Amino acid sequence: MLRLFETRTGQVVGVRPGPLKLYVQQPDDLRVCLTADLLRRLAPRLRRRTLTTAAHDVDHTPWNIPPLHGGDPLPGSLSVGNVTSATEVAVAEWTAPPGDPLAVRLLLLSVHYRAEARIGPESLAGAESRLDAWRRDIARWGTTTARPLHQPTADRAIAALCEDLDAPAALAVLDDLAASDLEPGAKFETAVHLDLVFGLDLVRDLGKY
Structure with missing residues (x-):
């Protein structure tokens, strides 16, 4: 709910x-x-x-x-x-930075919507690095044998969002997914499924790795 x-x-x-x-x-x-x-x-x-x-x-x-x-x-x-x-x-109020629009999107999602967001060059660079790492991982997972998405992982992210739009907790699920022992194909399907909610174009680098 x-x-x-x-x-x-x-x-x-x-x-x-x-x-x-x-x-x-x-x-x-x-x-x-x-x-x-x-x-x-x-x-x-x-x-x-x-x-x-x-x-x-x-x-x-x-x-x-x-x-x-x-x-x-x-x-x-x-x-x-x-x-x-x-x-x-x-x-809550926030400070608008320049930079990659989707890195800015990630930055804003990384701070709860009711918390003030003071965004600067250092935090923007961190968001860009985090986004690049996810895209590299997903591009590599996409080259492996297909597997069904891992529903418990997807459910955990959605549950966080259902609890007052806790996007920071939902995004942390992607970090946990990358570090997990799940098969790469399952990681791929789960990340793609969640990115339909996050809107970060995580599959943009498919075919590059």
């Missing part, structure tokens, strides 16, 4: 079932849009469809966020933005 922080009560509570309706209040804020995108990507894993509108049109496609289209909030929408209310996902 998806659980998110409710600002009115100060508690993490379950999100009511049914279609997940999102309204992006600050479309120009990349972190706000990334938080909404993570919810949108997570929903199919929970057998929920999403309907998303935004305060105005915006295009953040370099960060693997599909274009958002302006429109009024749908009835029962969960608002995402730098605001405080019982019906909103309140995203």
Whole structure:
């Protein structure tokens, strides 16, 4: 079950079932849009469809966020933005760095959405290295005999995201996967499955190694 922080009560509570309706209040804020995108990507894993509108049109496609289209909030929408209310996902402030858009995406996912993110050159370089290492591993695993994904590993990452979008804990599952004794083919399928949620283009280097 998806659980998110409710600002009115100060508690993490379950999100009511049914279609997940999102309204992006600050479309120009990349972190706000990334938080909404993570919810949108997570929903199919929970057998929920999403309907998303935004305060105005915006295009953040370099960060693997599909274009958002302006429109009024749908009835029962969960608002995402730098605001405080019982019906909103309140995203903390952050400092925008230059650099590889997907390394920036990884950096933002590596800090819980409710925590302030102060991002600098050193942390960006670390994210780039982490991303490169995962891509190298996945490219090598992709050359081995195919195996089914390891469902317990995938479930652990999804469970972390269901608990107030704990993306840092979910990303740590990828690190654990790389260090595990699972067969490379299973590692490959599991990483590809999870990257549909993370949106980091982890298969980009297939064929290079």
